[in-house]
Each structure stands twice: as structure tokens, then as C-alpha cells.
Amino acid sequence: MYDVDVNGKVLKADAEPGTPLLWVLRDTLGMIGTKYGCGIAQCGACTVLIDGQATRSCQFPIEAVEQSKITTIEAITEDEVGRKVVEAWVAAQVPQCGYCQSGQVMAATALLKETPKPTDADISDAMSNLCRCGTYNAIAAAVRQAAA
Amino acid sequence: MNAHSPFDLDAATLVPTPDGVANLSRRRFLGVAAGALVLGVALPTGKARAQAEGAGAIAPKPGTRVPAFLEIRADGTVKLLSPFIEGGQGINTALAQIVGEELDVNPARFVVECAPPGPDYALVNGLRLTGGSFSTRSSYGAMRRLGATAREMLIRAAAAKLKVQDGELTTEDGKVVHAASGRSIGYGDLAGEALLLQPKDDVPLREPKTFRYIRQPVARLDVRDKSTGRAIYAIDQKVEGMLYAAVQHAAVLGTEPKALLNEADVKAMPGVHSVHRLPGAIAVAADTWWRARKAVEALKADWSAPAAQGVDTVSAEFSSETMLAALKASAEPGLPSETEGDADAAFAKAAKIIEADYDAPYLAHAQLEPPSSIARFNADGTLDLWVPNQMPELFQMIAGQTAxxxxxxxxxxxxxxxxxxxxxxxxxxxxxxxxxxxxxKATGRPVKVLWSREEEFLNDAVRPLSFSRFRAALDGAGNPTALEVRTVGEGPIGRWFGSIFKAPVDSSAVEGIVEKPYAIPNRKMAFAKLPHPVTIAFWRSVGHSMNDFFYESFLDEIADAGNKDPYAFRLALLKDKPRHLTLLKAVADLSGGWTRGPYEVDGVKRARGVAMASPFGSETATIAEASIEDGAARVHRLWIAIDPGSIVNPAIVKAQVESAAALGLSSALFEQVVYKDGVRQDRNYDSYKILARDHMPEVHVAIVESGAPMGGIGEPGLPGVPPAVANALAALTGERIRSLPIAKAKLSGA
Structure with a gap:
């Protein structure tokens, strides 16, 4: 049993060591906004913030969470930067199928928290999540808009 | 069978075989898919029509029964039950625009959900499916009429309530208005009475020049939910008392688990409920999916052996290479897929003949959501199934057979x-x-099966590996006088819908090679069927996804052989095709005027390639700009002009064209499902590379509305991209890429 601080609440999770944070969030805690895409930290659909850092939760074991504060897409609009990112996503009409977008929004929020005025190179480096619908240009436009 | 016993393999007879619906009778398939009684609209001749007319009176014509589609709520919102399934293409928003336009309700107040199975929704030529870029174009007329019919019923209901004549009333965004008295009633307060009225079948439609929503870039209805993690997909569904199941499929398709070797050990793992054998797979059910997955990965089975060799089945020696060799070696004469003039005579007197073989690999869909399904048997004898699907009625039928x-x-x-x-x-x-x-069934509990990404890459149905042999005759002036193409392989329409679409030549295998617009006077195209032993699929733009690459690349080879510029060459071949000429000039304009290059940008050579395609009722012209970086292709910009006849939402059209272009580029540059020793080699995105941000080019889209019958949007942006890129690279290197993906080739010449 682990205590996990998610979105400002400490929750109890029954899981074996080695269980990825992703599956604790989705199946144990019922927070399904964070998505499973690949399980090997390649696609970024499972991105959450751990102490503000964008982290691929499918490869982050529950025992490593310890006292860290986890922020998921469910709380994104409670964060000032997150709210701006969401508004930019809506204004730029970014999502198509939408499945990767929780992770994209989390990655963008982490970027803008760290680098409020990112260059195109910063955006390229930070926004490495895969999107099979090919919304990459719309994502970049939305990140620039959120930073403006 | 108790909850903990493994499946008997006889269960295999319950599930669909790789032959799929080809085994079903046509009547049975259509009967469920569309309601056999209403097929008169789809099947214009023969017995089917006679049947339809005989009994048609008792079934609704698809798309006409207002209550099957609309729920007008007291709060002024409108729930629309959609015949189609939203998967990113924007169909929910488009339908809200179309119905809202005629109903006179702002699309922003629509809630759109996928309708349950039923004959009302068979709007694609009497069938119901989401695919073939059919959704908007197949339903546009019916959805307009539906909205207009419902509006007229609301007006009549209001007239009765206000005790005025219908003609004194008008509507204003969700209200019926009596201007003379200044009174108005919201649709929500009229819906109950209105839906009891007999609908009229001759309600006039709006004049298109008065449209407020159609042809506007209306915001998508689902964007906020999808930007905040609130959109719910199959993988997110949960039902009370549900078990989670993970599976391990046979490494070689067609082999079966004969026995489980460590069942007791696996049953003792945390959270495990039960272990099972399934057709072609082994499975574990547990209280969380992660526990099920860990357990099924620990589960060992004794698997049956595949055939030793051959391509009739996935044998121990089957590979992408052996399959391609079989396609190339086929001596099957095949059937004509397009014949015009006398190609043999033209070849006999040609000044020059060129030939080339083209091939393209198996491809995975690699959609980001891994597939899952939940099944729940209910006490009343029914089965609930949450299932990602593009064809609800067919899934309903096969699910029934399975259950x-x-x-x-x-x-x-x-x-x-x-x-x-x-x-x-x-x-x-x-x-x-x-x-x-x-x-x-085995556990007596609701079960959610989710395939890991690795299982999905192992078991996804694939775009068929494809092969065509091209031959062209040129006259002394370098103009093409004849084109001969031999295509060998199998398409998904023949595999999965062979019992319905009985054309001898599978259109999904030859589209993009036949019905091209160019004035090449003598043509001889043939298709020889050679089935694949693997599960083949529809993949965005289907046959066009490889065939337009083949054809438009070879067309550049013909231009080169005749020392002609590929753009000017196409203009000349299209001089009697005004729609195509307009489009080709539009894409050249969009790119700042045609230039092939090479030219230098920041000290690096770039060049451009052009290609055209005629997919799914639309026309496209594409220009790509590419360079070479460390021996690999780099695409900087894509310009795409699309003529779908007419449109509903320009913003969604542009987004879909860009999306299709990204997938086309991904397939051209990187993607291939490789079989070796009967086994697929790539099991995740680390080795099955798809387009990431670092290779996404600028994409510029121009929409040309020629007024031709409405064409598709979701797929047509794709087919022009691979050949435009390959043609640009040939302009840089002087060498032809005839086998995809481009990543296999070491490029030089920059």
C-alpha cells in the first residue's frame, strides 16, 4: 500500500512495487484522463507532472513516487499555466482524435512553467510526444499562443 | 465450464475466422447491416429492389425518422444520434452544422453521440459504416432534410399552441417566433408535441447562399473535453464488477496454445482471477490490468507449429521478403482492370520503352489508443459490448455469433x-x-480485454504489402503513347467484403492505378490476385496509399525519359481536364509558382516534386519540398490543393488534409511491418518509427470548390504525399525510389 499525493490529495493505492504510476492512476485511483499509449516511455500519452517535471508515468514505478507531488490532467485547469495552455489548445483547435492530447497538454504546461517564453527549438525539444493524427503544427502554434 | 478452467479450443469455432464476413451470405450481412427491407435505395436493380419495394412500407427510409436522430431538450440543447463514429475526423461537428443549419439551432448547442445499431442509420449506400471518407458526403442531403423536416414540425406545433397559421411563424436559433405578436416559444417546449406530428416529405431546404453554419469554420464540439482529459474512449470504460484481462497472442498467426505449462504458478500471482486459453492466444483475468499483464507475460504455453514453408499460411519461413518475391514471381495472367485503345500496338511502334517495378510494405495503423473491449452478460439474457468499431451492425452480428x-x-x-x-x-x-x-462467458463476470502496445503491433491488421510492374511506351517526341501496369496481390475489400462487392477486380487493390485523369491514349492494366496469409486491413486511403505513389513516381520517370519537366508534362496530359488543370495550377500558385530545383536554402540543396491523386470522390494536387540530411530525406514543406466539390467546414477540411499528409509522409519515410521467420519484428514505437514532431513539415492547404459532387475529406490528403516526396528526392539525387519506406535507401547527390 502506497500513499500518493495526486492533485493535492494524498490517496492510498494498493499495488506491488514496480507497478507503473500510470496504472495506479488509471485502474487503482480511477483517474482515466492520463492515457496508456506504449508502456515504454516512447509516445508520451501518459505524461504527468511529478514535482512540476513532465514525466512519462508508464515507466515510473509507484515506489519511486515517495513524497513527490503529482499533477494530472484532471487538475490542469486549477493551475494558472495549465489553464492558459488549455485555452490555447481550444483556440487553436488542436485535438483531432484527442487521445494523445492529455499528455501533450501536460508536456506543454511543464515547458511553460520552466520556460515561459520558449523558442521554437525549446518547443521542439520539450514537445516530443507522438501524435498519430499529425497535429504537431497546431500544437506548436498553441504553445506559442499560450506563451504570448 | 467453470470460471477457472481454460477454454476448450472448440471455442475457436465461435469466433470469426480470418475469412471474416466473406463466409456470411450477402443477405445475412446486409439484412443486419442495413435492414434488408430498406435496401431499395442502395440496390437499384434486380431481386433486391423487388424485395425492398414489397416490404419497404414497414421500415423507415434511412435518415428520415426524426426521433431516431434528434432529442430536443428543454434547456435548448439538441442531442443528435449520429450514424457515424467520431475518431478525430470531426464528423460530430460537421453533422451538427448540417442539421443545425436547417433546424435553425447553433451547432454549439448540439451534443452528438453515436447511435445504437438500427436501420435508420444505414446512410452509406444502404449500409452503415464510418470509413471510405463517406460520412459527410453520404449523409449531407439526408441530414439537411432531417433538420428541415424537424423544424417544420416544430413550426406546426407552435402554430397549434399559439393558434396562428404556420405561415405567420419563423424560427430564430432554437425558437419559433411569431413576429406579428412578438411571441416566441423555445424548441424545447415544443418538442413533445412536434414529434407526434406526421412529418412532411417535401419541406424546402435553405438557399445555400443564406447558410450561417455550413461552409463556416465552426469550432469543433469535442475540443475542450479532449484538451482536459475528459473525453472517454473504449479504454476508459469501466463497469461494476469488471475483471481486467491481458492476452498473449501466438507469435505466428494461425498457431494455437495446446497446453498451459505453468498455470498454477500464474494463478498464484497477485490479483489473478483465472487463466485461459483462447483461439490463437492465452489470457489472464485479474483485478487490475497491470496484474493481468504481468501474469500473462509469465504464462507459458505449448504452441502448435506453423507450416514449414510457403506463403499460403504464415509459415515458419514466411517473411515480407518471401511474400514480395511471390508477388513478383506470379505467373497468374490476371484480369483486366482498365483497358483503353491498343497498348500492344503502341508498344510495337514505340520510340522508347521504359519499365519499373514498385513495391510498398505492410503497414500498421499504430493509432495511439490500444484496442480494448468490455463484454457484460446481463441477467435478462442480453450482452452489452463496449467496442471500438467502424460498423456497429456488423459487430453486433458477429458478437451475437460469438456469444x-x-x-x-x-x-x-x-x-x-x-x-x-x-x-x-x-x-x-x-x-x-x-x-x-x-x-x-468463462468467468461469469464482465471482462475488459486490453491489448498491450506490443500485442497490438503483433496482431493489428495490416495495409497489404503491394507490388506493381509498370511499362510505358514513348513516341519520338517523348510523349507517352501507352501505359501497361500489372498489379499482383490482394486488397481489403476482396478479403472482408468479397461476398457483397462481387466485382472480379478488387477496387481496393488497383485504385490509384486505374481511373487516372491523364491523356495516355492506350492503357492496359491488369490485376492478378495472390492472397496474403496475414490479416490485411483498410489503412487510411487504402489502395491509394501505395498505388498513387507507384503511378505518380512512374509518371515522373516517363517525364524524365522524354526530357520533360514533370509539372509541364502533367499540364499537357491534363489539357482536356479543366477540374484537374485548375487544381494543379492552384497548388503551383500556393507554393509560389512551380520550380523543380534543385536550389539552395541556407547552403543546402532542396528540390520539389509534384503528384496528383483522385481519391474517394475528391481530387488533390500536392507539391513537396525536400532535402537530404546525412543520407536521409528531410521534407520541409508540403503544399496541397484539394477539390472535394463542396465543403461543410473549412477548418476541419484543412486539419484533416494536414493530418492525412502527416500520415502519408510517415509511411513514405519510415514505416514498415516486417515479417521474418513467420513473426512480426517490431512490437512498439521504439522500432516501428512513426512521424514525430522533428520530421513534421510546414503544411499549406488550399481548398478549391469546383461544385462537383461532394467528395471525401478524411483520406484524400494522403496519397499525393509519398510520390511528391519521392519525386522531389529524385530531382535531388537523380535516383528513383521504387520501394518504400524511403528510410531503407541511403540517399546521396545533395
Missing amino acids: GLTPDKVKIHSPLLGGFFGRHFMYGPANPFPQAILLA
């Missing part, structure tokens, strides 16, 4: 699709829902 129920006992829930690109048709062993049904 031993009649289709009416199967309730299909069709969630949002986390990408599809053709992934969620009925593909026999490539669908997880039969496993969910069998496991729910």
Missing part, C-alpha cells in the same frame, strides 16, 4: 476512437472483442 445470441440481444456501445485510420473494421483475429465475450 450464441441473436443480434437483437447484443447492445453495442461505440465509444470515441483514439485514432482509427481503418483500424476498427471487422478483422477476425485482429479484434479483441471476441476475447472479451469468451472471457466474460
